[in-house]
Amino acid sequence: MSRNRVTVVDIARAAGVSKSTVSLVLQASPLVNETTRAKVNAVIRELGYVYNRGAANLRQSASSRIIGIIVNDLTNSFFAELAVGMDMVMQSAGYVQFLSNSAESVDHQREVVASMREHGISGLIISPARGTEAADLKPLAASGIPVVSVVRNVVGAKVSSLVSDNYAGAKAAVAHLVSLGHSRIAFLGGIANTTVFAERVQGWRDALTEAGLEAPDMLVIGSTASRAGGVAAIQRALSLPAPPTAALCFNDAAAFGVCDGLRAAGKEPGRDFAVVGFDDVIEAETAVPALTTVSVDPQGMGRRAAQLLLKQINTGKVEPEAIVGSVRLVVRQSCGAGEKAGRTSA
């Protein structure tokens, strides 16, 4: 095959200096003379030199400038946007990322984490797969690699976390539906045994009881957190003896599915049935009807997570901190409240 690659030594020889000088030029050190620097840079370009980061990272001091990102479902646009937010910050900080999709498989996730360790990542942001245990992240934290867990929490793991205020968001959403006169409000979609699900259901429940309404378990209908899951959930809901007139959905994808299901059943979302989502993905705004939803700002969350990680990498301090991002209810049309008017903060 091709190539015996060009190394610093080749550059040095061609430029008539020592490899040490070339190294200094590569690091933009102020120690080298301007003329020398210019000559070396010229040779570098001429020979098509490619910096070998692997070799550089061998010296223990250097940091790899790679950070790992693992999300549990890239096909969900919430996570795709989350990843894009991280990308922005990391890119401009001169890091590259290893982005991987665990597809909710802890095994796959374990392999990816192992592989990332072998490649010497300097930090990890992870939206953990369902069922992730503290032990899965322990080795990383133990070897001093900062870890930030986003969206979901890993109980017992000594890592920083950035989750949104699911409880408050759900509560505000339900309170809003109550204020619109609804009394049978369902909770639709989402997989039951997750923390996020539990928190949102708790918000739903508390908002109802505080309003003096019942919160029967029958009105909590789990399924997958996807469009298809939303369709299934609303079908079940409509077939109940006393069907609900409104619903808070686990996330926006499910909410869109609920809208689809309503239409399939001859009901118009926003008019015949109030729908509220959770996340505020981009499509929420342009959909018809525009989706009333609890805004989590996935890109912003991704950016914050990245910044948090960078801070930890730079300060070298890995004191875990837990941040709960505030959320706000964005009222649009799908709840039947009216125009693209009001914005209530939660």
Add this chain to the structure above:
Amino acid sequence: MSRNRVTVVDIARAAGVSKSTVSLVLQASPLVNETTRAKVNAVIRELGYVYNRGAANLRQSASSRIIGIIVNDLTNSFFAELAVGMDMVMQSAGYVQFLSNSAESVDHQREVVASMREHGISGLIISPARGTEAADLKPLAASGIPVVSVVRNVVGAKVSSLVSDNYAGAKAAVAHLVSLGHSRIAFLGGIANTTVFAERVQGWRDALTEAGLEAPDMLVIGSTASRAGGVAAIQRALSLPAPPTAALCFNDAAAFGVCDGLRAAGKEPGRDFAVVGFDDVIEAETAVPALTTVSVDPQGMGRRAAQLLLKQINTGKVEPEAIVGSVRLVVRQSCGAGEKAGRTSA
């Protein structure tokens, strides 16, 4: 703050063998005695050793087992699924990927490519940002790194490509609309000066003329290839003096936007106006009405691209090959043709 990592030498000392033996164990070489292997493996686990791939890659022979993936818009679920398809294949072949989002910026893309080279990727799959030139990929190909370009082509670049048959797909879709009795069929959404756009419009045009219909430029309404872009395009289309009664959309995202826009204008997609998309993203099936679309199977395409790249990496042969993936029209409800019945192949 821990540090001084565990190395092969530490393992060797603890296990009472030489580092060479440890290295052989790491590579699962058949040369080492079973008892020795067991002891070494025990020590490895005990000391929490982490293999340092960077150091291993230093020997020129080794391949990095990293492949780069660059997509131009991760928030578009088409690309997210494409990435997921690649991930599957790469993962099971023991490769890890660097996934990055160029967000349609050639500058950003250039930086990412450079960074990937420095990290010694053994191959690259790229869905190039708009405006990518052959020169952007030349250095990679020149240093013998296999490159596969997907979805879009880079003119003049000597790299393999895997694109879908945009022309045939568009033609089949329009022919189907014609067979349903439509005669004013628009082409909505998408950014005008791209190859993909041009190919799909050409298919649209040829199908119309072959059917003896007119194909006025006025009915080609570009915008962004997103949901919002679809809304904008259909609004423009409906305000024409002689508005169309059907449309082929640039992609599914735009098609969903067109449906939204139709509803906002009081028309029901599938009944009052026929809509056909392109790509067949997962939501196309569950949406209401289910979207009639040209199926490209993004995950399958991702898998094929990954396989193509692996083949090139393994054979060491980088003869560029150009593959045009066949597509098929999936007839669902949004075109008004009827049930979730027929499937016509293109």
Add this chain to the structure above:
DNA sequence: GTAATTAATTGGATCGTTCCAAATCTGTCA
């Protein structure tokens, strides 16, 4: 004109692994 100071440059040694050639250790057979 020499010493002291500052600016540039440069040999190694080093990082953690792989790989080759050579060394050691069996056991077998004449």
Add this chain to the structure above:
DNA sequence: TGACAGATTTGGAACGATCCAATTAATTAC
């Protein structure tokens, strides 16, 4: 017993960059 083959094991020399201490060159001070 000694030669010999096969099975295991093992020192070092890479790989490509960084970094320290030391050297050389240029400048200033007295």
